[in-house]
Amino acid sequence: MFNRQIVWITxxxxxxxxxxxxxxxxxxxxxxxxxxxxxxxxxxxAKCDAISDNDSNLVLPMDITDExxxxxxxxxxKAWGGRIDMLINNAGITQRSSCLNTDMATYRTIFEVxxxxxxxxTKAVLPGMIEQGSGHLAVTSSISGKIxxxxxxxxxxxxxxMMGFFDALRTxxxxxxxxxTTIIPGYIRTPISANxxxxxxxxxxxxxxxxxxxxxxSECAKVIVKGFKSRKPEISVGKxxxxxxxxxxxxxxxxxxxxxxxxxxxxxxxxxxx
Ligand SMILES: NC(=O)c1ccc[n+]([C@@H]2O[C@H](COP(=O)([O-])OP(=O)(O)OC[C@H]3O[C@@H](n4cnc5c(N)ncnc54)[C@H](OP(=O)(O)O)[C@@H]3O)[C@@H](O)[C@H]2O)c1
Numbered sequence: 001m002f003n004r005q006i007v008w009i010t011x012x013x014x015x016x017x018x019x020x021x022x023x024x025x026x027x028x029x030x031x032x033x034x035x036x037x038x039x040x041x042x043x044x045x046a047k048c049d050a051i052s053d054n055d056s057n058l059v060l061p062m063d064i065t066d067e068x069x070x071x072x073x074x075x076x077x078k079a080w081g082g083r084i085d086m087l088i089n090n091a092g093i094t095q096r097s098s099c100l101n102t103d104m105a106t107y108r109t110i111f112e113v114x115x116x117x118x119x120x121x122t123k124a125v126l127p128g129m130i131e132q133g134s135g136h137l138a139v140t141s142s143i144s145g146k147i148x149x150x151x152x153x154x155x156x157x158x159x160x161x162m163m164g165f166f167d168a169l170r171t172x173x174x175x176x177x178x179x180x181t182t183i184i185p186g187y188i189r190t191p192i193s194a195n196x197x198x199x200x201x202x203x204x205x206x207x208x209x210x211x212x213x214x215x216x217x218s219e220c221a222k223v224i225v226k227g228f229k230s231r232k233p234e235i236s237v238g239k240x241x242x243x244x245x246x247x248x249x250x251x252x253x254x255x256x257x258x259x260x261x262x263x264x265x266x267x268x269x270x271x272x273x274x
Contacts, residue, residue, distance in 0.1 A: 001229055003028035006081035010064060010121065011091030013040035015190030016140060018047075019221035020088060025051040027225065032058045032077050032084075035091060064091045064117030074124045086136040086228075087125045089118040089162075090183075094144075094155045094192055096208075097199030097274050106201045107154040114158035119165060130176050138181040138228070139166050143242050146184060147249050147256065150264045151274050170233065179231065183224055184246070186238020187214030198274070215239045 007024050011017035013035035021031050025048035033041045033048070038061040048057045058080050062073045077084055093113045095106065122137055129135025144152050145159030163182055170180035187210045196204040220237050227235030236246060248256045 001027070002225075005029045005085040006032065006077075006083055007086045007088065008032040008034065008060075008077055008084055008125070009088045009090055010034045010062075010118075011140070012044055013037045015192060016185065016188060016217060016220060016224075017088075017090045018044050019217040020090065020224060021048050021057075022051060022218070023221040023225045025049075025057065028052070030056040030058075030081060032060050032081065034060045034062050034064075034073070036061060036063050064121060065112040067116070067120045070120050070124045074121075074128070078128060083132050084125055084128060084135070086138070087122065088138045088140070089122060090138075090140040091117065092140060092192075094152060094196045095198070096151050096193065096196045096204045096206075098151055099153045101199035101274065102154060103200055106197050106199060107157075109197065109201060110154040110158050111161075114155070115161050115165075118162060122169070126173070126178070129178050130173070134177045136179040136181065136228070137166070137169070138183060140183045140185065141166075143184060143186050143238070143245065145182075147242075147245050148260060150260065150267070179233075181228060181232065182234050183227075184234060184236045185215075185220060186236075186242040187211055187240055188217055188220045188238065189214045190217050210240070210242075213240070 002024060007029045009017050009021055009031060012021050012033035021033055021044055024031055031048055033044055035041055038059065041059045041061060045057050045059050049055050060073060060077060062069060093110060095110060118139055139162050141162050142159045144156045145163045148156055166180050166182050189211060193208040193211045194205055198204045215238050223237040224235055236243060245256060
């Protein structure tokens with residue numbers, strides 16, 4: 001299904017993006033790999049090239065927050081592949097800080113990466129997909145895009161925003177043969193918490209126990225690609241209690257609010273707040 005398809009993955013230098021690249025390479029896709037870190041992207045490309053039967057992947061470094069550069073990135077992507085069949089808006093950054101301890105500048109940084117960057121790139125790619133008469137746009141949201149989680153007020157706000165944006169966009173472009181998929185990972189074992197921002201915008205630099213105990217990232221990528229194949233509009237992926245929280249939120253929302261508040265109160269009592 002993905003053989004020779006041009007799949008552009010942002011945040012491809014590590015974690016879920018890297019694992020998706022490897023999974024798509026195994027399915028015969030031609031990949032455009034983007035993130036800021038070019039060296040890390042070259043390593044991912046080398047792994048993908050080793051899986052693909054030819055040198056069919058491109059490293060296209062970019063900072064998703066540099067809106068002025070995105071049109072040029074899209075041109076370079078199209079010049080290389082001729083078209084873009086799929087864009088996976090996967091680049092992202094999270095936080096570990098309570099609202100009271102989070103600077104406004106940190107909230108703005110999270111929104112620049114997790115919201116405005118994704119919207120800007122999607123807007124830059126969409127006209128080409130409409131012109132070619134098909135396309136697939138995906139975004140890596142999160143359980144935090146469905147549920148409020150302590151110490152992630154900005155991240156939750158950003159991921160909820162992306163759920164709304166892409167659900168609304170689906171209503172506009174479905175008749176033009178443009179598919180939209182929102183991905184809802186639970187805890188997945190990646191460097192995400194080490195790369196998280198503290199309240200003052202500095203690196204958090206630690207691995208959470210939930211992330212350490214999360215789903216293996218290759219397994220996560222397999223579930224996501226299987227979901228794409230089944231044309232699911234929403235793909236949930238994870239293995240812990242947080243996945244149950246999705247249906248608890250739907251059917252017993254008040255109960256879930258109580259559980260989350262109790263969890264926070266317990267951390268406050270243990271003086272375990274960030
Ligand atoms: N791991 C989880 O438990 C989990 C759960 C739910 C959702 N997610 C979501 O999954 C996505 C991938 O996260 P991950 O877990 O794989 O974490 P990760 O390993 O930290 O990956 C984040 C990726 O985003 C890129 N990135 C960050 N800022 C960027 C920017 N300004 N411009 C371009 N690229 C940027 C990073 O590369 P550079 O630093 O080189 O730019 C990296 O490739 C994120 O959207 C995250 O919110 C993860």
